[in-house]
Amino acid sequence: xxxxxxxxxxxxxLLFSIIQTTAxxxxxxxVIYSGRSDKFVKPVIAEFTRxxxxxxxxxxxxxxxxxxxxxxxxxxTDADLFLSNDAGTLQRGSDWGLFQTMNETLVAxxxxxxxxxxxxxxxxxxxxxxxxxxxxxxxxxxxLSVFDLADPSLKGKLGITxxxxxxxxxxxxxxxxxxxxxxxxxWLKGMKANVDGHVFNKHSKIVKAVAKGKKQVGLVNHYYxxxxxxxxxxxxxxxxxxxxxxxxxxxxxxxxxxAISKHTKQSSAAEKLVAFLISEKGQKQFAExxxxxxxxxGIAAHADVPPxxxxxxxxxxxxxxxxxRNETIDLIEQVGMP
Amino acid sequence: xxxxxxxxxxxxxxxKHFTSLGGLATLVVTLAIIPLLFVIYxxxxxxxxxxxxxxxxxxxxxxxxxxxxxxxxxIGSVTLGVSSAxxxxxxxxxxxxxxxxLMILPLTIPTYVFAHIYTSLLEEDGWLGKLWIMLTGNADxxxxxxxxxxxxxxxxxxxxxxxxxLARTSLSQSTRTLEEAxxxxxxxxxxxxxxxxxxxxxxxxxxxxxxxxxxVLSDFGAVSMLQFQTFTLxxxxxxxxxxxxxxxxGLSMVLVMLSLTFLVLERFFRKRQQYYSARQSRQxxxxxxxxFETAMIWLWLGFITxxxxxxxIAWMLSWxxxxxxxxxxxxxxxxxxxxxxxVACIAASxxxxxxxxxxxxxxxxxxxxxxxxxQLSSVGFVLPGPVIALGIISVLLAQLPFLYGGLAAxxxxxxxxxxxxxxxxxxxxxxxxxxxxxxxxxxLGAGPLENLWRVVLPxxxxxxxxxxxxxxxxxxxxxxxxxxxxxxxxxxxxxRIWIEASEEMLELAAPAALMLVIGTLPVLWxxxxxxxxxxxxxx
Numbered sequence: 078x079x080x081x082x083x084x085x086x087x088x089x090x091l092l093f094s095i096i097q098t099t100a101x102x103x104x105x106x107x108v109i110y111s112g113r114s115d116k117f118v119k120p121v122i123a124e125f126t127r128x129x130x131x132x133x134x135x136x137x138x139x140x141x142x143x144x145x146x147x148x149x150x151x152x153x154t155d156a157d158l159f160l161s162n163d164a165g166t167l168q169r170g171s172d173w174g175l176f177q178t179m180n181e182t183l184v185a186x187x188x189x190x191x192x193x194x195x196x197x198x199x200x201x202x203x204x205x206x207x208x209x210x211x212x213x214x215x216x217x218x219x220x221l222s223v224f225d226l227a228d229p230s231l232k233g234k235l236g237i238t239x240x241x242x243x244x245x246x247x248x249x250x251x252x253x254x255x256x257x258x259x260x261x262x263x264w265l266k267g268m269k270a271n272v273d274g275h276v277f278n279k280h281s282k283i284v285k286a287v288a289k290g291k292k293q294v295g296l297v298n299h300y301y302x303x304x305x306x307x308x309x310x311x312x313x314x315x316x317x318x319x320x321x322x323x324x325x326x327x328x329x330x331x332x333x334x335x336a337i338s339k340h341t342k343q344s345s346a347a348e349k350l351v352a353f354l355i356s357e358k359g360q361k362q363f364a365e366x367x368x369x370x371x372x373x374x375g376i377a378a379h380a381d382v383p384p385x386x387x388x389x390x391x392x393x394x395x396x397x398x399x400x401x402r403n404e405t406i407d408l409i410e411q412v413g414m415p
Numbered sequence: 416x417x418x419x420x421x422x423x424x425x426x427x428x429x430x431k432h433f434t435s436l437g438g439l440a441t442l443v444v445t446l447a448i449i450p451l452l453f454v455i456y457x458x459x460x461x462x463x464x465x466x467x468x469x470x471x472x473x474x475x476x477x478x479x480x481x482x483x484x485x486x487x488x489x490i491g492s493v494t495l496g497v498s499s500a501x502x503x504x505x506x507x508x509x510x511x512x513x514x515x516x517l518m519i520l521p522l523t524i525p526t527y528v529f530a531h532i533y534t535s536l537l538e539e540d541g542w543l544g545k546l547w548i549m550l551t552g553n554a555d556x557x558x559x560x561x562x563x564x565x566x567x568x569x570x571x572x573x574x575x576x577x578x579x580x581l582a583r584t585s586l587s588q589s590t591r592t593l594e595e596a597x598x599x600x601x602x603x604x605x606x607x608x609x610x611x612x613x614x615x616x617x618x619x620x621x622x623x624x625x626x627x628x629x630x631v632l633s634d635f636g637a638v639s640m641l642q643f644q645t646f647t648l649x650x651x652x653x654x655x656x657x658x659x660x661x662x663x664x665g666l667s668m669v670l671v672m673l674s675l676t677f678l679v680l681e682r683f684f685r686k687r688q689q690y691y692s693a694r695q696s697r698q699x700x701x702x703x704x705x706x707f708e709t710a711m712i713w714l715w716l717g718f719i720t721x722x723x724x725x726x727x728i729a730w731m732l733s734w735x736x737x738x739x740x741x742x743x744x745x746x747x748x749x750x751x752x753x754x755x756x757x758v759a760c761i762a763a764s765x766x767x768x769x770x771x772x773x774x775x776x777x778x779x780x781x782x783x784x785x786x787x788x789x790q791l792s793s794v795g796f797v798l799p800g801p802v803i804a805l806g807i808i809s810v811l812l813a814q815l816p817f818l819y820g821g822l823a824a825x826x827x828x829x830x831x832x833x834x835x836x837x838x839x840x841x842x843x844x845x846x847x848x849x850x851x852x853x854x855x856x857x858x859l860g861a862g863p864l865e866n867l868w869r870v871v872l873p874x875x876x877x878x879x880x881x882x883x884x885x886x887x888x889x890x891x892x893x894x895x896x897x898x899x900x901x902x903x904x905x906x907x908x909x910x911r912i913w914i915e916a917s918e919e920m921l922e923l924a925a926p927a928a929l930m931l932v933i934g935t936l937p938v939l940w941x942x943x944x945x946x947x948x949x950x951x952x953x954x
Contacts, residue, residue, distance in 0.1 A: 086937060087756050093746065094753025108903050114918045134904035137914050141655040142801075146899060148658075149808045153819055155903040169658065239642050241652055278561070278642055281919060289539065291555060406657055410472065415642075 106132035107346050110147060111160040112140025113333055118160065121362045125353045131346050140166045140243065147175055147338065157341040158350065162333040163243040164200065165250065168399025171197040176336040183348060186355055191332050191372045194396060200332030201354050202369035203385075204298040206248040207328060208317040209236075209284050214293040223252060223319045223329075224260070226296060227267020235271040236283035236295035240414040244280070244298050244331060247398045250405045251329035254393045258408060265412040276415050281305070288312040298331075300368040303381050318388045327389035331398065332372060436779065439772040444788045447769075447831050450806035451671065451794045457664030469665050473649060477666070481645045481673070484566060485631050491571030492627045493620060495719055496578025501612070502712045504586040506704040514716050515583070515943070521723040522576045523935040525892035525909060527636025528928045529569045531916045532727045534560050534640070542726075566643045572723040573637070574630050578623035585619035586612075617684075622839075625681045629796045629835075632674050635895040640916075646670040647799040651895070654801060667802045674797030678790060728932070734925030744926055752930050755891055755907040758822065762829040763887040767879055769830060770837035775871075778845035789842060793835035800895030803828050807900065825900040832896060833889045837882040844878020884942040888935055908934075 111118055115137050122133045136143070140161040147154055147170065159176070161167050170176055176197040184192055184199045191200035208223070210216050214234075219225075226235055238245050253261040277283045283295035284305040290313075302316050320326045335354060337347045353359045360371040370378045370385050377384060461469075499518050503511060536543040539554050547557050559565065593615070597607045638648045646666055653663040704712060738744055773792050777785040795803065807828045811819045818824065856870040872879075894909045901910060908927045915924035 087760070087934075090749050090753035090934075091756055091760075092753065093749040094757050106904075115914060116918060116920065136903050137906075138898055139655060141658070142899060145655060145658065145805070146808070149805065150812065150819075153812055153816060155820065241642075241656055246656075275559075275561075276642075278640070279919065289554070403657055 105343070106134045107157045107343060107350060108134045108136060108155045109158045109160050109335075109350075110143040110156040111135050111137045112143055112166070113160055113162045117363070117367050120366065121354065121359060124362060125350060125359070128353070129349060131349065133350070144170050144175075148173055152340045154338060154340055156338045157343050157347045159198075159336045159338060160333070161335075163247055163398070164198075164332045164334060164395040165247050165398035165402045166243065167198040167334050167336055168193065168396050169402065170336060171195070172399060175339055177339050177341070177344070179337060179348070179351065183352060184355065186374060187372045188374055190394060192334070192395075194394075198334050198336035199351065199355065200334040200372040200395065201360070202364035202367065203330050203332045203372055204244070204300060204369050205318070205328045205330055205390075206244065206251070207297065207299045207302070208319050209287050209295045209297050209302050209314050210317050211287050211290055211293050212313045212315050213290065216293050217315070219317075220322060221294075221317050221319050222325060223248075223296065224256075224264050225319075226294065227264045227271065229267070229270070231271045231294060233271070233273060234293040235268065236286050236292040237268060237272060237276055238280060238283065238296075239276045239278055240409045242280075245296075246402060246405050246409070247331045248296070248329045249409065250398050250401050251391050251393045252326070253405055253408065254397055254401060255326040255391050258404075262408060262412065265409065265414055269412055269414055272415070274415055284314065288314045299382065303368045303379075306381075316383070318383060320391070321389050325389060327391040329391050329393070332395060333369070334372075436772055436776045437785075440776040440785070440788050443769045443773055443834075444791050447792050447834050448794050449810050450798055450803040450831060453806035453809060454664045454667045454671065454798065454802060457661055458668040461661050461665045465661070466665060469662060473666075474669065477644060477646050477649055478669075478673075480563070480643065481632065481670075484563060484570070484643070484645060485628050487563065487567040488570045488574065488631050489624050489628060491567055492575040492578045493624065495571060495575035495723075496623060497582050497616065497620060499716055499719060500579045500582035500586055501608075502715070504583050505701060506708060506712065507701045508704040508709045508712055510713070514712075517716065517720045517724060518579045519576045519939060519943070520720075520932075521572060522888060523932040523939070524573065524724070524727055524928070525636055525894070525912075525931065526569055526573045526630075526634055527640050527894060527909075527916070528912060528931075529573050529727065530560070530566075530637040530640040531912075531924065532730050533565070533569060535921065536726065536730065542730075561641050561643070563643065566637055566641050569637045569641070570627075570631055570634060574627040575719075575723070577626040577630075578620060581619040581623040581626075582616055585616055621681055621684055625678065626836075628677060629674065629793075632670065632677075633796060633799060635800055636913075646673075650799050651801050654805065660805070663802065667798060670799070671794070671797050675790070678793055678797075682786075682790070728929075731925045731929040731932070734921050735929050738922040738926050741922065743922060748926060748930065751906050751908050751911050751927060752934060754905055755909070755931070756934060758825060758829065758897070758907065759887045759890040761822070762826050762833070762890045763883045765826065766830045766834050766837040766886040767841075767883045770834055770841050770882060771879075773838050774841035774845055777842055779850075789838060792838045795831040795833065796835040798832075800828075800832060800893070801899060803832055804896040804899035807831075807896075821902055822905075825897060825902070828896040828900050829890050829893055830886075832893065833886045836885040836889060840882040840885060841875060841878045844875045844881075881942055884938045887938050891931060891935060 115135065118135060122135065126132055136156070140163055143159065144161070144166055147156055147159060159167075159170060171193050179196045179199060181196060184196050187199050191203060192198065208221055226237075240246070249261065249265070252264070277286070280297045280301040281304065283292065283297050284301050286292040287295045288305060288309065299316060302314060305312060305314065318328050320328060335351060337344065337351065341347050354363055355373050357373065357376060360373045360376050364371040365379055368379045368382055370382070499514075503514050503518070535541050537557055537559060538544050539548070539557065544557050548554050560568065593611050594607050597611050602610065633647060634645075635647045635651065638645050639651065646669070650663045650666045650670070653659045653666065770792070773788055777789050807824055808819070811824055852874070853866055853870060856866040861869060892909060894913055897907055897910055898913065901907065908931045911927045912924045912931075915927065
């Protein structure tokens with residue numbers, strides 16, 4: 078059959094694959110299981126490789142799926158490090174004993190609240206759970222609480238993500254720990270009525286919808302707002318830091334962070350990478366590229382962002398984001414949030 | 416029961432029923448059901464109260480969602496697939512060969528790519544969104560796809576080609592004598608379609624629908640992009656969101672039951688209708704279409720093509736162009752493509768070889784035992800990809816740790832997932848292999864091996880080619896198991912599409928999707944070639 082000769086065109090890419098694969102296994106490289114967007118990680122990693130000569134392989138996926146993989150693989154894992162954009166996931170890995178304890182001197186530059194108490198993981202960048210508000214709408218100039226999102230007047234005007242989103246779950250955990258399950262449950266019910274089955278699968282789409290006036294208020298991570306404003310400087314949106322004031326619980330924070338696998342055979346190289354990521358230079362690159370808050374003490378966030386310390390942050394240690402994660406999911410399921 | 420276990424008994428008790436073929440088939444099927452055993456083991460750990468919890472909290476909704484989706488997608492695929500197959504096989508019109516191609520090209524596009532493309536097309540600044548605003552002047556009413564209708568649209572467009580392929584084969588094989596008899600008796604064309612063509616088509620439609628429904632039940636890409644809660648998505652969320660393997664296993668168990676019931680029903684109905692599919696020998700030339708008919712045919716086929724292939728390809732090309740001009744396409748793309756092809760080639764070859772004893776054994780025996788093996792081999796199709804992946808990791812690490820770390824784990828998982836495709840198409844090809852054919856070979860002095868090589872293999876070659884191509888295509892598009900099992904740093908095209916799409920880097924997702932389409936074309940070419948030269952084998 079003549080048609081089979083068409084298969085020959087497969088040879089070219091196949092050759093690429095084989096060369097690449099053998100090349101990557103021939104050299105000793107650090108392997109990161111990464112649950113964070115490639116585009117934010119790659120530039121920093123490239124800089125690290127340039128400085129130290131240590132090669133790094135990024136194995137990207139969903140944080141939770143990669144943590145599962147790490148757990149199941151046990152001592153057989155290739156991973157030297159685990160990178161996640163949710164403290165809850167990091168802490169879960171720590172509870173399972175998947176990570177090494179890092180040297181106190183190594184992680185000391187990072188604020189103690191933004192790393193694990195036993196130093197099994199360390200936060201690299203922090204994000205705030207804030208409200209994005211349409212400046213032309215009736216909600217523009219109010220002091221808001223996230224609990225206002227359950228207000229019936231917001232029916233059809235509220236943008237939230239679907240409830241499987243890691244940032245969303247972490248946020249709800251903070252509120253649950255701050256005000257109790259009962260109030261959180263009522264709040265979720267109110268929001269469920271307000272969104273009327275229509276939730277977003279991406280934070281960026283919420284910001285877009287608020288900018289277009291289709292929604293008045295949205296609950297997002299702060300950097301999505303600046304990402305939109307960078308592209309559309311005239312968009313009628315602004316950031317509102319919720320739950321301020323004397324009795325407010327404060328804004329929920331979460332961190333993206335990194336941990337060293339317990340079964341790594343390259344501890345010292347892995348520590349070098351961690352050290353680089355929390356160095357001043359690494360922090361600037363890792364956090365600023367996404368307008369996040371650097372976790373290293375003494376480094377300011379991008380000028381657009383409300384400075385850390387200028388507003389109230391909910392006092393819920395990052396550890397609890399992992400410890401109470403399943404309770405939060407139970408609560409969400411009990412309400413039947415979409 | 417004695418009959419069901421006969422291959423096993425034969426295996427253990429060589430004196431009596433031993434056949435090496437049966438043993439080999441049993442071995443293959445045993446390997447294929449490892450993930451199922453893993454699921455059964457894990458779901459046995461669930462306490463009755465946990466089952467009750469699952470039952471009351473999520474099962475009703477999941478059952479309703481999954482079943483209604485299966486029904487709606489079936490309706491969608493039959494409408495698209497049968498109508499196009501009927502016109503193409505019953506009328507001669509300009510561009511008929513091209514039309515066949517246009518109807519199967521959607522197979523090259525994975526469901527998650529469809530989902531992604533249509534959601535971005537329907538945004539306010541997407542092509543369809545703009546069109547909508549132009550027509551209605553209202554941006555708020557743009558339909559969105561995050562519901563059962565959206566998922567139905569996506570899965571029907573991605574799956575109708577299977578129905579088309581099978582319906583076309585069946586339609587071009589049955590002769591028109593029955594139709595003519597009906598026409599002579601005064602039946603209108605519509606009556607003929609309902610009362611003659613459709614009953615004749617039923618087995619083919621059933622077989623096509625089986626493939627479509629199994630794809631729906633196991634689909635992960637589209638439902639996760641569109642956030643529609645089916646079993647697969649819920650199982651994945653239990654596993655990755657809550658780290659609750661037991662609940663995931665429990666849900667998988669229900670899904671397996673559901674799919675097996677469906678498969679058994681399908682087999683049962685197909686068997687009862689075997690009479691209809693009896694072949695008739697007299698073939699007549701196809702009638703020429705009138706100009707009006709030609710216009711109508713192309714209007715309909717053009718509409719299907721526009722939705723199922725034209726728009727997606729245009730989208731891919733336009734974003735790929737964007738990527739090209741930004742200089743984003745580098746040698747990495749070739750590596751991803753090569754990785755995808757590597758896995759697909761290996762998996763397809765192994766799956767075809769592994770399926771051979773199962774199908775061959777069934778062709779020889781036609782016993783309840785061989786049928787059972789055949790059914791059990793379909794288990795890969797009904798288990799969600801993430802579950803298979805986890806089962807494979809656990810079993811490999813516990814029993815065969817040296818196989819873990821390279822490509823082996825991924826290849827095993829993919830072979831298990833798509834073994835049913837290989838088994839089914841080879842089984843169909845072997846249906847024509849009556850014992851007398853082999854006896855003739857034997858009587859002419861051929862030994863068993865020579866017989867296999869010179870008589871059996873040539874006869875089933877077409878079926879094997881089809882099997883290879885089907886497994887190849889599905890492996891190329893495979894996402895959930897690959898995401899979990901790929902070797903470290905080994906990214907395939909679907910993995911890249913998934914990563915870039917979830918970061919909304921459309922200009923990087925599009926070229927990868929385009930590459931996937933291009934990569935599938937040569938094998939489709941082969942399949943269509945073997946179809947025309949060896950038409951009867953592909954029923």
